[in-house]
Amino acid sequence: MALTLLPLPAAEVLLDPVFLAAPHEQALLTELTASVAWRQEPIRLFGKEVLQPRLTAWYGDAGAQYSYSGLTWQPLPWTPPLQQLREQVEAACGTSFNSVLLNLYRNGQDSMGWHADNEPELGPAPVIASVSLGAVRRFRLRPRDPQRTPHEPLTLELASGSLLVMRGPTQQHWLHAVPKTARPAGPRLNLTFRNIINI
Numbered sequence: 001m002a003l004t005l006l007p008l009p010a011a012e013v014l015l016d017p018v019f020l021a022a023p024h025e026q027a028l029l030t031e032l033t034a035s036v037a038w039r040q041e042p043i044r045l046f047g048k049e050v051l052q053p054r055l056t057a058w059y060g061d062a063g064a065q066y067s068y069s070g071l072t073w074q075p076l077p078w079t080p081p082l083q084q085l086r087e088q089v090e091a092a093c094g095t096s097f098n099s100v101l102l103n104l105y106r107n108g109q110d111s112m113g114w115h116a117d118n119e120p121e122l123g124p125a126p127v128i129a130s131v132s133l134g135a136v137r138r139f140r141l142r143p144r145d146p147q148r149t150p151h152e153p154l155t156l157e158l159a160s161g162s163l164l165v166m167r168g169p170t171q172q173h174w175l176h177a178v179p180k181t182a183r184p185a186g187p188r189l190n191l192t193f194r195n196i197i198n199i
């Protein structure tokens, strides 16, 4: 299948629910879960230091430095499976990426709060390409300002092997989140390919 544009105002969100085929997607989940240098990073939340409710890792070209939530990341060098996936995602998006942020949601209690990927390092209209592996989790989107962008929040169930692309004005006008779930959920691995400008 190919990327399909979702009909949303002030956003360009595209989804390919079956970007990676089943045997490949399973093998990649197993390999990355085992080989990635996962860390649980502290972040500052309302002036308090807490651990992020998920494991993370950052890989990329040398110099693709990235800061968010009070952390500065130096990327680890690309590994063969990450480099291969990067090339597949670049071909699908027609864009190049110099880094990837990986998130491992160990179970339904791991999550990501409402945010936009709008750090200055990404430029004003970044292309963010997100590959999901493992357990299906809800990915929620809502307008930042519902007065200016009138639309209901929406929920996408991101399946293993899916590719979600957010580009154009999406990060300016919309927020996204992966909420906790009370449903039993196994591990989910998400990779967001990004391009850091001016490295």
Ligand SMILES: O=C(O)CCC(=O)C(=O)O
Residues within 6 Å of the ligand: 101, 103, 112, 117, 130, 132, 139, 158, 176, 178, 190, 192
């Ligand atoms: O896990 C996801 O699907 C979203 C990850 C995300 O929003 C991010 O890494 O900025």
Ligand SMILES: [Fe+2]
Residues within 6 Å of the ligand: 115, 116, 117, 176
């Ligand atoms: Fe994000």
